[in-house]
Amino acid sequence: MTNAFHRACNLSSNGRLFCNVEAASRLTQRWSKSTWSRSPTSGLAELRDPHSGFIDYVPTGSIAKGAALMAGGEGKTITCTICHGPNLKGLGEVPSIAGRPATYIFRQLNDMKIGNRKGPWVELMKQAVEKLDDNDMIALSAYLGSLDP
Numbered sequence: 001m002t003n004a005f006h007r008a009c010n011l012s013s014n015g016r017l018f019c020n021v022e023a024a025s026r027l028t029q030r031w032s033k034s035t036w037s038r039s040p041t042s043g044l045a046e047l048r049d050p051h052s053g054f055i056d057y058v059p060t061g062s063i064a065k066g067a068a069l070m071a072g073g074e075g076k077t078i079t080c081t082i083c084h085g086p087n088l089k090g091l092g093e094v095p096s097i098a099g100r101p102a103t104y105i106f107r108q109l110n111d112m113k114i115g116n117r118k119g120p121w122v123e124l125m126k127q128a129v130e131k132l133d134d135n136d137m138i139a140l141s142a143y144l145g146s147l148d149p
Contacts, residue, residue, distance in 0.1 A: 056102040058142040059135075066143025069136055076131045080144075083124065088147065094121065099149025105141040113137075 070088075072079040083094045090096035097105065111117040113129040132140070 056142065056145055058102065058138060062139045062142035063146050064143075065136075066139035066141070069132075069140050070143055076136060077128050080128075088144065089149075096149065097144050098147040100144060102138075102141040102145035105144050106137050109137045109140065110134075 068074070069077060070080045080088055080097065083091065084097050085091040085094070088096065088098040108117070109129050109132065112122050112125045113132065117125075129137070
C-alpha cells in the first residue's frame with residue numbers, strides 16, 4: 001500500500017500532499033473505506049492546524065506546467081514575481097501566494113477572471129488572468145500550493 005501511494009502522491013516541503021488524480025482514483029478503488037477513514041493528521045485538521053496534511057488532487061504534470069506559467073510561459077500571462085516578489089511571498093501591499101492551498105488560489109484567480117472580485121489591485125490581476133483557462137489556473141494553483149509559505 002505504501003509504495004503505490006508514494007508513486008501516486010508527493011509530499012511537498014510545506015507538508016501538503018499532491019496526488020496524481022488518475023493514480024489516486026485507482027488507489028481509492030482498491031482500498032477499503034476504512035483505510036481512508038481517519039488519517040494520522042485528522043485530529044490536527046479538526047483543530048484547524050494549517051499543517052494538517054490536507055490533500056490537493058491535481059492532474060499529472062500540473063506542478064511543472066504551473067511553474068512554466070508562473071514564469072510567464074506561453075504568453076498567456078505575465079510572470080507572477082513582478083508583483084508578488086522574487087519568492088512569491090508578497091511585496092508591500094501585494095499578498096504572498098507561495099504555499100497557499102490550491103483551492104484558495106484557484107478560487108481567487110477564477111473570481112478575478114470572471115469579475116467576482118473587486119478592488120484596486122484586482123484590475124492589475126485581470127490582465128494577468130484574462131487568457132488563462134481552467135486547466136491553466138489549476139496548474140498555477142498546484143505549483144503555488146507546492147511552495148513553502
